[in-house]
Amino acid sequence: MVVESDLLSAQVATAARKQELIAAQNALSFARTQLALAVGVSSGTLFEPRDALSERAFSPASVAELEAVAIDKRPDLKQIGLEQRAQDKSISAAKGAFAPRLNAFGSWQTDSPSPGWNGGNNWIAGAELQFDLFDGGGKRANLAMQKAMQEKAVAMRDNFRDQIRLQVRKAYYDYEAARQQVDVARTAVAQAEESLRINQNRYDGGLTTISNLLGVQEAAQRAKADYWQAVYRVQTSYAGVELATGTISPSSPVVTQ
Numbered sequence: 001m002v003v004e005s006d007l008l009s010a011q012v013a014t015a016a017r018k019q020e021l022i023a024a025q026n027a028l029s030f031a032r033t034q035l036a037l038a039v040g041v042s043s044g045t046l047f048e049p050r051d052a053l054s055e056r057a058f059s060p061a062s063v064a065e066l067e068a069v070a071i072d073k074r075p076d077l078k079q080i081g082l083e084q085r086a087q088d089k090s091i092s093a094a095k096g097a098f099a100p101r102l103n104a105f106g107s108w109q110t111d112s113p114s115p116g117w118n119g120g121n122n123w124i125a126g127a128e129l130q131f132d133l134f135d136g137g138g139k140r141a142n143l144a145m146q147k148a149m150q151e152k153a154v155a156m157r158d159n160f161r162d163q164i165r166l167q168v169r170k171a172y173y174d175y176e177a178a179r180q181q182v183d184v185a186r187t188a189v190a191q192a193e194e195s196l197r198i199n200q201n202r203y204d205g206g207l208t209t210i211s212n213l214l215g216v217q218e219a220a221q222r223a224k225a226d227y228w229q230a231v232y233r234v235q236t237s238y239a240g241v242e243l244a245t246g247t248i249s250p251s252s253p254v255v256t257q
Helices: 004-038 063-073 075-096 139-203 210-245
Strands: 101-112 121-130
Touching: 004 210, 063 075, 063 139, 075 121, 075 139, 139 210
Parallel strands: none
Antiparallel strands: 101 121
Protein backbone atom coordinates (compact mmCIF):
# COMPACT_ATOMS: atom_id res chain seq x y z
CA MET A 1 0.00 0.00 0.00
CA VAL A 2 3.01 2.35 -0.44
CA VAL A 3 4.30 4.24 -3.42
CA GLU A 4 7.37 3.11 -5.33
CA SER A 5 9.41 6.05 -3.99
CA ASP A 6 9.03 4.67 -0.48
CA LEU A 7 10.43 1.34 -1.62
CA LEU A 8 13.35 3.08 -3.31
CA SER A 9 14.07 5.09 -0.18
CA ALA A 10 14.10 1.91 1.89
CA GLN A 11 16.44 0.24 -0.59
CA VAL A 12 18.82 3.21 -0.51
CA ALA A 13 18.85 3.10 3.29
CA THR A 14 19.50 -0.64 3.22
CA ALA A 15 22.42 -0.16 0.80
CA ALA A 16 23.92 2.47 3.10
CA ARG A 17 23.71 0.10 6.07
CA LYS A 18 25.40 -2.64 4.02
CA GLN A 19 28.25 -0.28 3.17
CA GLU A 20 28.69 0.53 6.84
CA LEU A 21 28.70 -3.19 7.63
CA ILE A 22 31.43 -3.86 5.05
CA ALA A 23 33.55 -1.02 6.44
CA ALA A 24 33.08 -2.33 9.99
CA GLN A 25 34.08 -5.86 8.97
CA ASN A 26 37.22 -4.55 7.28
CA ALA A 27 38.09 -2.50 10.37
CA LEU A 28 37.62 -5.62 12.51
CA SER A 29 39.96 -7.66 10.31
CA PHE A 30 42.59 -4.95 10.43
CA ALA A 31 42.26 -4.65 14.22
CA ARG A 32 42.81 -8.38 14.59
CA THR A 33 45.95 -8.15 12.47
CA GLN A 34 47.25 -5.27 14.59
CA LEU A 35 46.57 -7.23 17.77
CA ALA A 36 48.37 -10.30 16.45
CA LEU A 37 51.44 -8.28 15.50
CA ALA A 38 51.39 -6.46 18.84
CA VAL A 39 51.58 -9.72 20.79
CA GLY A 40 54.22 -11.16 18.46
CA VAL A 41 52.30 -13.91 16.65
CA SER A 42 51.42 -14.52 13.04
CA SER A 43 49.29 -11.83 11.43
CA GLY A 44 46.87 -14.55 10.37
CA THR A 45 46.06 -15.48 13.97
CA LEU A 46 42.43 -14.77 14.83
CA PHE A 47 41.50 -13.53 18.29
CA GLU A 48 37.99 -13.63 19.65
CA PRO A 49 37.22 -11.56 22.75
CA ARG A 50 36.13 -13.65 25.72
CA ASP A 51 34.04 -10.85 27.19
CA ALA A 52 31.53 -8.61 25.50
CA LEU A 53 32.01 -4.86 25.68
CA SER A 54 30.00 -3.50 28.59
CA GLU A 55 29.93 -0.62 31.01
CA ARG A 56 32.55 -0.76 33.74
CA ALA A 57 32.93 1.46 36.76
CA PHE A 58 36.36 2.66 37.85
CA SER A 59 37.27 4.83 40.81
CA PRO A 60 40.41 6.85 40.12
CA ALA A 61 41.88 9.06 42.82
CA SER A 62 41.92 12.84 42.63
CA VAL A 63 44.16 14.62 40.13
CA ALA A 64 46.56 15.76 42.86
CA GLU A 65 46.89 12.21 44.21
CA LEU A 66 47.42 10.81 40.73
CA GLU A 67 50.14 13.35 40.05
CA ALA A 68 51.92 12.38 43.28
CA VAL A 69 51.71 8.69 42.32
CA ALA A 70 53.12 9.44 38.86
CA ILE A 71 56.07 11.40 40.29
CA ASP A 72 56.83 8.46 42.57
CA LYS A 73 56.20 5.56 40.16
CA ARG A 74 57.13 6.66 36.65
CA PRO A 75 60.26 4.67 35.66
CA ASP A 76 61.38 7.24 33.09
CA LEU A 77 61.46 9.93 35.78
CA LYS A 78 63.48 7.61 38.01
CA GLN A 79 66.00 7.21 35.18
CA ILE A 80 66.42 10.97 34.96
CA GLY A 81 66.96 11.04 38.73
CA LEU A 82 69.76 8.47 38.39
CA GLU A 83 71.40 10.57 35.70
CA GLN A 84 71.20 13.63 37.93
CA ARG A 85 72.84 11.79 40.85
CA ALA A 86 75.60 10.60 38.51
CA GLN A 87 76.18 14.22 37.49
CA ASP A 88 76.41 15.20 41.18
CA LYS A 89 79.25 12.70 41.55
CA SER A 90 80.98 14.19 38.51
CA ILE A 91 80.90 17.60 40.20
CA SER A 92 82.37 16.10 43.38
CA ALA A 93 85.16 14.57 41.31
CA ALA A 94 85.80 17.90 39.56
CA LYS A 95 86.02 19.67 42.94
CA GLY A 96 88.32 16.96 44.27
CA ALA A 97 90.80 17.73 41.49
CA PHE A 98 91.64 21.03 43.25
CA ALA A 99 92.79 19.28 46.43
CA PRO A 100 96.39 18.09 46.93
CA ARG A 101 97.07 14.43 46.18
CA LEU A 102 98.74 12.26 48.81
CA ASN A 103 100.52 9.21 47.39
CA ALA A 104 102.08 6.42 49.48
CA PHE A 105 104.63 3.95 48.14
CA GLY A 106 106.81 1.11 49.37
CA SER A 107 109.03 -1.74 48.17
CA TRP A 108 111.02 -4.63 49.58
CA GLN A 109 113.93 -6.51 48.03
CA THR A 110 115.82 -9.50 49.42
CA ASP A 111 118.93 -11.35 48.34
CA SER A 112 118.72 -13.96 51.15
CA PRO A 113 118.10 -17.62 50.15
CA SER A 114 115.73 -17.95 53.11
CA PRO A 115 112.78 -15.73 54.03
CA GLY A 116 113.15 -13.23 56.81
CA TRP A 117 114.93 -10.01 57.55
CA ASN A 118 118.39 -11.55 57.71
CA GLY A 119 120.88 -11.08 54.95
CA GLY A 120 120.52 -8.73 52.02
CA ASN A 121 117.11 -7.34 52.61
CA ASN A 122 116.34 -3.84 51.41
CA TRP A 123 113.10 -1.95 51.85
CA ILE A 124 111.84 1.52 51.33
CA ALA A 125 108.59 3.28 52.20
CA GLY A 126 107.45 6.82 51.83
CA ALA A 127 104.72 9.28 50.98
CA GLU A 128 104.54 12.27 48.70
CA LEU A 129 102.19 15.22 48.50
CA GLN A 130 101.39 16.61 45.07
CA PHE A 131 99.56 19.78 44.13
CA ASP A 132 99.37 21.78 40.95
CA LEU A 133 100.68 25.32 40.98
CA PHE A 134 99.21 26.13 37.59
CA ASP A 135 97.08 24.05 35.22
CA GLY A 136 96.05 26.66 32.70
CA GLY A 137 92.52 26.92 34.12
CA GLY A 138 91.61 23.42 32.98
CA LYS A 139 90.23 22.33 36.35
CA ARG A 140 88.08 25.42 36.72
CA ALA A 141 86.77 24.98 33.19
CA ASN A 142 85.94 21.35 33.87
CA LEU A 143 84.15 22.26 37.12
CA ALA A 144 82.15 24.96 35.34
CA MET A 145 81.18 22.50 32.63
CA GLN A 146 80.08 19.89 35.18
CA LYS A 147 77.98 22.50 37.03
CA ALA A 148 76.36 23.56 33.77
CA MET A 149 75.54 19.95 32.99
CA GLN A 150 74.07 19.58 36.47
CA GLU A 151 71.86 22.62 35.96
CA LYS A 152 70.76 21.17 32.65
CA ALA A 153 69.92 17.84 34.32
CA VAL A 154 67.89 19.62 37.02
CA ALA A 155 66.03 21.64 34.38
CA MET A 156 65.29 18.48 32.40
CA ARG A 157 64.01 16.77 35.53
CA ASP A 158 61.73 19.68 36.42
CA ASN A 159 60.49 19.97 32.84
CA PHE A 160 59.80 16.25 32.68
CA ARG A 161 57.87 16.42 35.94
CA ASP A 162 55.70 19.14 34.43
CA GLN A 163 55.14 16.97 31.35
CA ILE A 164 54.13 14.05 33.55
CA ARG A 165 51.65 16.23 35.45
CA LEU A 166 50.21 17.40 32.13
CA GLN A 167 49.91 13.81 30.88
CA VAL A 168 48.17 12.76 34.08
CA ARG A 169 45.70 15.64 33.89
CA LYS A 170 44.91 14.99 30.23
CA ALA A 171 44.35 11.28 30.88
CA TYR A 172 42.15 12.06 33.89
CA TYR A 173 40.05 14.62 32.02
CA ASP A 174 39.68 12.26 29.07
CA TYR A 175 38.37 9.61 31.45
CA GLU A 176 35.97 12.01 33.14
CA ALA A 177 34.65 13.21 29.77
CA ALA A 178 34.12 9.65 28.55
CA ARG A 179 32.37 8.68 31.78
CA GLN A 180 29.97 11.61 31.51
CA GLN A 181 29.40 10.89 27.83
CA VAL A 182 28.26 7.38 28.72
CA ASP A 183 25.50 8.81 30.93
CA VAL A 184 24.41 11.23 28.21
CA ALA A 185 24.58 8.59 25.47
CA ARG A 186 22.58 6.10 27.53
CA THR A 187 19.77 8.63 27.89
CA ALA A 188 19.97 9.50 24.20
CA VAL A 189 19.59 5.82 23.26
CA ALA A 190 16.47 5.47 25.37
CA GLN A 191 14.99 8.62 23.84
CA ALA A 192 15.90 7.55 20.31
CA GLU A 193 14.35 4.11 20.76
CA GLU A 194 11.13 5.63 22.09
CA SER A 195 11.04 8.07 19.18
CA LEU A 196 11.58 5.19 16.76
CA ARG A 197 8.74 3.23 18.34
CA ILE A 198 6.35 6.17 18.05
CA ASN A 199 7.30 6.96 14.45
CA GLN A 200 7.09 3.28 13.47
CA ASN A 201 3.52 3.20 14.79
CA ARG A 202 2.73 6.43 12.97
CA TYR A 203 4.13 5.07 9.73
CA ASP A 204 2.19 1.82 10.11
CA GLY A 205 -0.92 3.94 10.57
CA GLY A 206 -0.17 6.05 7.52
CA LEU A 207 0.40 9.21 9.56
CA THR A 208 4.01 9.89 8.51
CA THR A 209 6.28 9.29 5.54
CA ILE A 210 9.05 6.76 5.18
CA SER A 211 11.56 9.59 4.90
CA ASN A 212 10.71 10.67 8.43
CA LEU A 213 10.87 7.08 9.65
CA LEU A 214 14.26 6.48 8.03
CA GLY A 215 15.57 9.69 9.56
CA VAL A 216 14.46 8.54 13.01
CA GLN A 217 16.05 5.12 12.43
CA GLU A 218 19.30 6.83 11.43
CA ALA A 219 19.24 8.93 14.59
CA ALA A 220 18.64 5.83 16.72
CA GLN A 221 21.52 4.05 15.07
CA ARG A 222 23.86 7.00 15.67
CA ALA A 223 22.78 7.17 19.31
CA LYS A 224 23.67 3.51 19.83
CA ALA A 225 27.00 3.92 18.08
CA ASP A 226 27.82 6.96 20.22
CA TYR A 227 26.93 5.02 23.35
CA TRP A 228 29.26 2.11 22.56
CA GLN A 229 32.03 4.49 21.57
CA ALA A 230 31.70 6.20 24.95
CA VAL A 231 31.77 2.82 26.74
CA TYR A 232 34.92 1.94 24.82
CA ARG A 233 36.57 5.29 25.63
CA VAL A 234 35.89 4.87 29.34
CA GLN A 235 38.04 1.75 29.41
CA THR A 236 40.81 3.03 27.15
CA SER A 237 40.96 6.40 28.91
CA TYR A 238 41.20 4.73 32.33
CA ALA A 239 44.04 2.62 30.97
CA GLY A 240 45.58 5.92 29.90
CA VAL A 241 45.31 7.18 33.48
CA GLU A 242 47.20 4.16 34.78
CA LEU A 243 49.76 4.43 32.00
CA ALA A 244 50.35 8.11 32.79
CA THR A 245 50.83 7.34 36.49
CA GLY A 246 53.09 4.35 35.84
CA THR A 247 50.79 1.93 37.68
CA ILE A 248 49.34 -0.14 34.84
CA SER A 249 50.00 -3.86 35.26
CA PRO A 250 48.36 -7.25 34.56
CA SER A 251 46.48 -6.88 37.86
CA SER A 252 45.07 -3.43 37.04
CA PRO A 253 41.26 -3.05 37.24
CA VAL A 254 41.09 -2.14 33.57
CA VAL A 255 42.62 -5.55 32.79
CA THR A 256 40.97 -7.80 35.37
CA GLN A 257 37.43 -6.41 35.50
